[in-house]
Structures are given as structure tokens and as C-alpha cells.
Amino acid sequence: MTTAIKFEHVKKAFADQVVVNDFNLNIQQGELFVLVGNSGSGKTTSIKMINRLEDPSSGRVLVNDRPTTDYNVQKLRWNIGYVLQQIALFPNMTVAKNIALIPEIKGEVKGKEQEQREKVRNLLKQVNLDPDNYYDRYPRELSGGEQQRIGILRAIAFKPPIVLMDEPFSALDPLSRTNLQDLVIKLHRELHNTIVFVTHDMSEALKLADRIGVMKDGNLLQVAEPQEILRHPANQFVREFFQGSLGNDLYETPVRQAILFNELKEEQGDSTKAAPVISVDDKLANLLALLSEHPTIAVQNSNQEVLGYVDRQWIIRYLSGINDFN
Ligand SMILES: Nc1ncnc2c1ncn2[C@@H]1O[C@H](COP(=O)(O)OP(=O)(O)O)[C@@H](O)[C@H]1O
Ligand SMILES: [Mg+2]
Numbered sequence: 001m002t003t004a005i006k007f008e009h010v011k012k013a014f015a016d017q018v019v020v021n022d023f024n025l026n027i028q029q030g031e032l033f034v035l036v037g038n039s040g041s042g043k044t045t046s047i048k049m050i051n052r053l054e055d056p057s058s059g060r061v062l063v064n065d066r067p068t069t070d071y072n073v074q075k076l077r078w079n080i081g082y083v084l085q086q087i088a089l090f091p092n093m094t095v096a097k098n099i100a101l102i103p104e105i106k107g108e109v110k111g112k113e114q115e116q117r118e119k120v121r122n123l124l125k126q127v128n129l130d131p132d133n134y135y136d137r138y139p140r141e142l143s144g145g146e147q148q149r150i151g152i153l154r155a156i157a158f159k160p161p162i163v164l165m166d167e168p169f170s171a172l173d174p175l176s177r178t179n180l181q182d183l184v185i186k187l188h189r190e191l192h193n194t195i196v197f198v199t200h201d202m203s204e205a206l207k208l209a210d211r212i213g214v215m216k217d218g219n220l221l222q223v224a225e226p227q228e229i230l231r232h233p234a235n236q237f238v239r240e241f242f243q244g245s246l247g248n249d250l251y252e253t254p255v256r257q258a259i260l261f262n263e264l265k266e267e268q269g270d271s272t273k274a275a276p277v278i279s280v281d282d283k284l285a286n287l288l289a290l291l292s293e294h295p296t297i298a299v300q301n302s303n304q305e306v307l308g309y310v311d312r313q314w315i316i317r318y319l320s321g322i323n324d325f326n
Helices: 043-048 073-078 095-099 101-105 113-126 144-156 174-191 202-208 226-231 236-245 255-261 284-293 312-325
Strands: 003-014 017-028 032-037 058-063 080-084 162-166 194-199 211-216 219-224 277-279 296-300 306-311
Touching: 003 043, 003 194, 017 043, 017 194, 017 219, 032 043, 032 174, 032 202, 043 162, 043 194, 073 080, 080 144, 095 101, 095 113, 095 144, 113 144, 144 162, 144 174, 174 194, 174 202, 194 202, 202 226, 202 236, 202 255, 211 226, 211 236, 219 226, 219 236, 226 236, 226 255, 255 284, 255 306, 277 284, 284 296, 284 306, 284 312, 306 312
Parallel strands: 032 194, 032 211, 080 162, 162 194, 277 296
Antiparallel strands: 003 017, 003 058, 211 219, 296 306
16 A cells, blocks of 8 residues: 555644644545544644645655655645635636636646546536536536535546545535535545545544544544444544434434444345345435335445345344444
């Protein structure tokens, strides 16, 4: 495995306030790494040290095994996409111009206007915006969710090897948020780039992450895969933090979250052949309703691939486990 980003004993202080403390972390190439923690825990400061919007007070950050300070800042940033909560689209530029901003600046478009136009049109299609309709619009003619889509396209369109996303969906309504999370998963699967995604929302972290880093007061408390964090939280704080993400209504919990706690069963002869299907995005309430009628249910992902099976024993174990967790 190749390390894309490495933090070595990184410390950051503003005046005498230490906001990131002895931060050590390796993020692998192609990984979707989620940094999660409460407001003020140092998430934004940490990722700003990757594209040098901040520099460490001590320690160092390496990108592709080279200290960030060795790079020309401009070139470093051109290779690192950046998406923020407040999308900063240029109001006087069309959607197409906004998306193609970086290659324009780099002078890569000259003489290839037609090719570029096709590229941008394809990108719009990928995020379900009809290019005939959206290509020439201005940001003010877009909804918040649509603007955020363009912001994401601008950050990833020209395949920067690294993309930083700082709470990009926290200002959006739940439906747009879900759609854009799915978009990030899809684009990541296609581009295999390294993504560092910051959020304070545990269920967002669980949905997106290959690995999660949990921050508190400038310290990295645990780094692990979602499943590992849920099953073996490093300490009481991590346990309680994730407990909060379970929400008040257990039955509204997505199936995907339940299967992180409790592994799915494998195919087992006839009982699984006729099993009805539920999506990982569906709610636990619907899974329970199905289980009241059928002994076994197949769980599939958004590509309609069966991931495994659950039965009544499984759900009882899950529910009693949750009780334990609480
Ligand atoms: N430029 C700055 N000057 C002084 N303090 C700052 C600056 N940027 C961030 N901080 C402080 O650092 C701490 C961590 O902030 P931040 O990294 O933005 O946290 P998070 O993104 O997790 O909410 C906060 O207490 C914040 O007030
Ligand atoms: Mg922040």
C-alpha cells in the first residue's frame, strides 16, 4: 500500500492555544478517510495542513512522501481538490466555467475547447444534471444541492489525486445530503482517488468511510474501520459519540448501520433462495416487517448485489447488542 498523506507528530497552536496535538496518521492512496469529531475538535485545522492553508507549529505533513513545504504551494493546491460547506462558486461565471476553472487557469483548455465542452457535459450527466439545461446557468439559478454538486465536480472533475471535503453537506436537507453522499461513493469508486472527508455526523462517517479517525480536543482518539469502531470503541468518549449517531428512533436506523454491528449471514441452501430483498439504505422498521413474514431476508447494496442474509435470530442478536451498547 502506498501512503498518500502522512502526518508526523503534527502540532498546531494559535497563540498559546494548542488545537492539534501530536497528530500521527497515514492515509493510504485511494482511501476514503473520514475525520469525525465535535465542533472545535481540530478537524478543519488538520486538513488545512494538507494543502498548506495552515502549516504545523511543529512536526510535518507529507504528500506522496514529500514534505508539503517542498512543494510549490500553487502546484500542491492544483493537485488537491477542496470542497467546503459554503460552496464558493463564482457568481459571474456559468456552471460550465465554474467546473472547468482549474484547467482553464492551468492553460490546458486552449485549442481543445470542443473536447473540454464534452468533458464538462459528461460530468454534468454524472451528477444527474441535464447539460442542455444546466451548462450555461449561473450559480444563482441553482438550488443549494445543485450548487454543491457543481462544487464537487469542480473539485474532482480533473482527477486530482487527493480531494479534501470539509463538512460539504452539513447545510443541506436530508434528501440532498443522501444523494450527494451516494455521489461521493460512486465517484470515489470510479476515480480511486484519495479523499479526506470531514464531518461531525457519525452516521455520515459510517456510511462513507473506508476508515474513520475520531478527534477530540485536538487529539486523534481512534483510527479504524467503521465496523471496528462500532464493535470495539477505543474508549468511553468514542462509544458515546457513536451512540449519539444511532438516533432516537431505532427503527429509523438504516440497515447499513445495523450490518456494521452484526455481520451478515452467508447463503445457506434453500432458505436463502426465496428470500425477499431489502436495500442497505432501507430502514430497520421495514426489515422487521419483512422478518415477521419471512424467515430470511437478503440484503443488497445500491448496485443490487446481495451482500448477505439476515434472519430472526440475527435481528434479535442485533437488538440485544444495541441494548448492550447503550
Ligand atoms: N486562525 C485561527 N486562529 C485562532 N484560533 C483558531 C483559528 N482557526 C481555528 N482556531 C481554533 O482552533 C480550534 C479548532 O478549530 P477547527 O479546526 O476549525 O475545528 P473543527 O473543524 O473541528 O470544528 C477552535 O478552538 C478554533 O477556534
Ligand atoms: Mg471545521
